Amino acid sequence: MRKKIVAGNWKMNGTYEDGLKLASEVIHMVQDEVNSDVEVVLCTPFIHLSSVGKLTKEVPNVHLGAQNCSEYTSGAYTGEVSVQMLRSVHAEYVIIGHSERREYFNETNQQLAKKVAMALSAGLTPIFCCGEPLQVREAEQQYPYVTQQITESLFDLSEDDMKKVVIAYEPIWAIGTGRTASSQQAQEMHKVLRQHIANRYSEALAAEISILYGGSAKPDNAEELFACPDVDGGLIGGASLKSRDFLQVVKACK
Numbered sequence: 001m002r003k004k005i006v007a008g009n010w011k012m013n014g015t016y017e018d019g020l021k022l023a024s025e026v027i028h029m030v031q032d033e034v035n036s037d038v039e040v041v042l043c044t045p046f047i048h049l050s051s052v053g054k055l056t057k058e059v060p061n062v063h064l065g066a067q068n069c070s071e072y073t074s075g076a077y078t079g080e081v082s083v084q085m086l087r088s089v090h091a092e093y094v095i096i097g098h099s100e101r102r103e104y105f106n107e108t109n110q111q112l113a114k115k116v117a118m119a120l121s122a123g124l125t126p127i128f129c130c131g132e133p134l135q136v137r138e139a140e141q142q143y144p145y146v147t148q149q150i151t152e153s154l155f156d157l158s159e160d161d162m163k164k165v166v167i168a169y170e171p172i173w174a175i176g177t178g179r180t181a182s183s184q185q186a187q188e189m190h191k192v193l194r195q196h197i198a199n200r201y202s203e204a205l206a207a208e209i210s211i212l213y214g215g216s217a218k219p220d221n222a223e224e225l226f227a228c229p230d231v232d233g234g235l236i237g238g239a240s241l242k243s244r245d246f247l248q249v250v251k252a253c254k
């Protein structure tokens with residue numbers, strides 16, 4: 001059985017103190033109230049990683065993630081953070097290819113392929129994001145668009161590496177807009193992606209890959225989205241910034 005995962009992507013929000021408070025609230029609530037085997041991941045800004053990592057490493061089902069990593073190993077890359085640095089503060093996951101990084105920082109499928117390979121080489125689990133903009137959805141080109149993102153960034157991986165990747169489908173028109181994909185739209189895309197992976201690798205491998213949904217997922221709609229057979233959890237933005245809301249979303253993932 002593949003893993004169920006609910007990851008909070010805090011993006012660039014709050015101060016250092018705000019982040020520590022949020023992390024400790026979430027950790028306590030998960031310990032007290034969650035008895036399923038869902039993996040909770042906190043993807044914090046870089047400055048929080050070291051401190052939050054000290055908290056998460058004591059708790060079996062809450063894990064630490066970063067929101068980005070460098071495609072380079074080390075050296076003269078001012079402002080960048082390497083995968084070894086992330087490992088050294090107990091990060092286990094890293095979001096790669098979020099649409100905001102593709103859009104505002106011009107990250108390409110080819111560059112993301114390097115980041116995914118780099119993360120895997122350090123033993124980090126990449127949460128690889130894909131998703132189409134509104135014009136592409138309106139032109140009904142979402143399946144070729146998103147499968148191409150997967151092909152160009154992931155399909156050079158060996159079977160052993162591919163098995164370790166987590167995918168997050170985040171339709172750009174649903175991110176931060178309050179307009180979520182319907183559970184039917186999410187399920188259809190997740191099924192297409194799983195079949196695409198099965199065609200390149202195998203049905204058995206595709207069945208092992210966790211595919212998360214992201215885009216205005218919140219306490220009101222999480223249960224319906226997570227009930228879809230190919231939706232294995234969520235990547236949560238806005239609703240991960242309030243511990244109670246985030247916990248409700250975590251509890252919806254059974």
Ligand SMILES: O=C(CO)COP(=O)(O)O
Binds near residue numbers: 176177216
């Ligand atoms: O981008 C997202 C998570 O990575 C989704 O953001 P929202 O949940 O705020 O729509």
